[in-house]
Amino acid sequence: MTHPTAPLDGPGAVVGDLDETGLLELITRRLPHASHTLLGPGDDAAVVAAPDGRVVVTTDVLVEDHHFRRVWSSGADVGWRAAMQNLADVAAMGARPTGLVVALVLPAATPVGWVTAVADGLAQACGPHDVGVVGGDLSAGERIVVAVTAFGDLAGHPPVRRDGARPGDVVVLAGGLGRSAAGLALLEAARREDGAPDLEALDDDPCVHAYRRPDPPLTAGARAALAGxxxxxxxxxxxxxxxxxxxxxxxxxxxxDSAALVGDHDALAPTADALGARAWDWVLGGGEDHALLGTFPPDAAVPEDFRRIGTVHPADDGAPGVRVDGSPAPVAGWDHFGPAGGASRR
Known part of the structure; x- marks a missing residue:
C-alpha cells in the first residue's frame, strides 16, 4: 500500500529535509518579476535593465537574534523588512529601485514554511513597487542570515549625495520617526515580563507593525532629486x-527644530508613558523607520512628501554636527559596534 507524500513545505518540514534544488524551487515560484527584469532566477546570474546606463547598488544584512527574533517576527515580516531597508537606501540616492538579490544562510532545522514566508514577504514588499527579486544564493549555517543587495536607476539625473548640504538650506523629512523603536520597546517589554511576548495583544499595535514592516517613502527620493x-x-x-x-x-x-517634531513625539507619548520611556529618545534616536532626511535650497519648491524640520548653518568653529533648537544634540541612535551594540534591533 502506498501513502501520499507530504508536501515539502508542509507543517513539520525543515530545511534539512530538502536538497538545495527543491528549496530553491519553493522560493523562486513566489518571487515577483518586474519591468526591469530581463532575466530572472535560473541562470548563473540575472540581467536587469539599466536605462540610465548607471546602476545604484546597496547591500544590507539581517542576522537572527541581532536584527530580528523569530518569536515575534514572522518569515514574511523579515522578508519585508530586509527588502525595505535596502530599497530605502536606493531611494535615498534619488533613484528608483529596480531589483534585488537575496542570500540566505539557514540552519538545517529551520522550518521550510518560515523560509517560504520570507519569499512571500519579499514579494509583498517589492511587487507593488515594480521591483523584481531576480536571484540570490543559499547556504547552510549555524544562524539565520538574510543578506540583500538592491539595484536602482537614476533616470538621467545625478545621484543625491550626503555631502551637498549648504548653509541656508532647509532640512526636510519624508516619513515618520520613532515608531519602529517604540514597537521594539513594546516587544522587549513583553519578553522581559514572561519570557515571550504576548503576540496576540501586540499584533494590532501600529508601532509594532512599524517595527515589523517599515513603510519608507520610496517614491519620494526620485521626486526630491527632480526638485533640486x-x-x-x-x-x-x-x-x-x-x-x-x-x-x-x-x-x-x-x-x-523640535517644534516640527512635536507631532511625532505626541503620537508616541502614550506608549512611552506606559513603558516608563521618553518619547523624545525614540524620535531623535530611534532607527529603522527609514524616513528620508534631506536638504533643499531655501527658495526651492519642496515636494509635498517632505516637511521642514530645521535649517543648515555654517560650521564656524570648524566642527560639523547636529543641534536641536540651537543646542548640541546628544549622540543617539544605533551603532553596530558601539557600547552594548546601540539600541537593540531585535
Missing part, C-alpha cells in the same frame, strides 16, 4: 546620528 535636493539620506540609525553623518559629509551644522 542638495542632499539626501535614509534615516536607518536614528535622526540625530544620521543627521550627523549628513553634517559631517557636508561640513555644516544641522539645526533641528
Amino acid at each position: 535636493a542638495t542632499s539626501l539620506l535614509d534615516v536607518s540609525d536614528g535622526l540625530v546620528r544620521d543627521a550627523g553623518r549628513l553634517a559631517a559629509a557636508s561640513g555644516v551644522v544641522v539645526d533641528l
Whole structure:
C-alpha cells in the first residue's frame, strides 16, 4: 500500500529535509518579476535593465537574534523588512529601485514554511513597487542570515549625495520617526515580563507593525532629486546620528527644530508613558523607520512628501554636527559596534 507524500513545505518540514534544488524551487515560484527584469532566477546570474546606463547598488544584512527574533517576527515580516531597508537606501540616492538579490544562510532545522514566508514577504514588499527579486544564493549555517543587495536607476539625473548640504538650506523629512523603536520597546517589554511576548495583544499595535514592516517613502527620493535636493539620506540609525553623518559629509551644522517634531513625539507619548520611556529618545534616536532626511535650497519648491524640520548653518568653529533648537544634540541612535551594540534591533 502506498501513502501520499507530504508536501515539502508542509507543517513539520525543515530545511534539512530538502536538497538545495527543491528549496530553491519553493522560493523562486513566489518571487515577483518586474519591468526591469530581463532575466530572472535560473541562470548563473540575472540581467536587469539599466536605462540610465548607471546602476545604484546597496547591500544590507539581517542576522537572527541581532536584527530580528523569530518569536515575534514572522518569515514574511523579515522578508519585508530586509527588502525595505535596502530599497530605502536606493531611494535615498534619488533613484528608483529596480531589483534585488537575496542570500540566505539557514540552519538545517529551520522550518521550510518560515523560509517560504520570507519569499512571500519579499514579494509583498517589492511587487507593488515594480521591483523584481531576480536571484540570490543559499547556504547552510549555524544562524539565520538574510543578506540583500538592491539595484536602482537614476533616470538621467545625478545621484543625491550626503555631502551637498549648504548653509541656508532647509532640512526636510519624508516619513515618520520613532515608531519602529517604540514597537521594539513594546516587544522587549513583553519578553522581559514572561519570557515571550504576548503576540496576540501586540499584533494590532501600529508601532509594532512599524517595527515589523517599515513603510519608507520610496517614491519620494526620485521626486526630491527632480526638485533640486542638495542632499539626501535614509534615516536607518536614528535622526540625530544620521543627521550627523549628513553634517559631517557636508561640513555644516544641522539645526533641528523640535517644534516640527512635536507631532511625532505626541503620537508616541502614550506608549512611552506606559513603558516608563521618553518619547523624545525614540524620535531623535530611534532607527529603522527609514524616513528620508534631506536638504533643499531655501527658495526651492519642496515636494509635498517632505516637511521642514530645521535649517543648515555654517560650521564656524570648524566642527560639523547636529543641534536641536540651537543646542548640541546628544549622540543617539544605533551603532553596530558601539557600547552594548546601540539600541537593540531585535
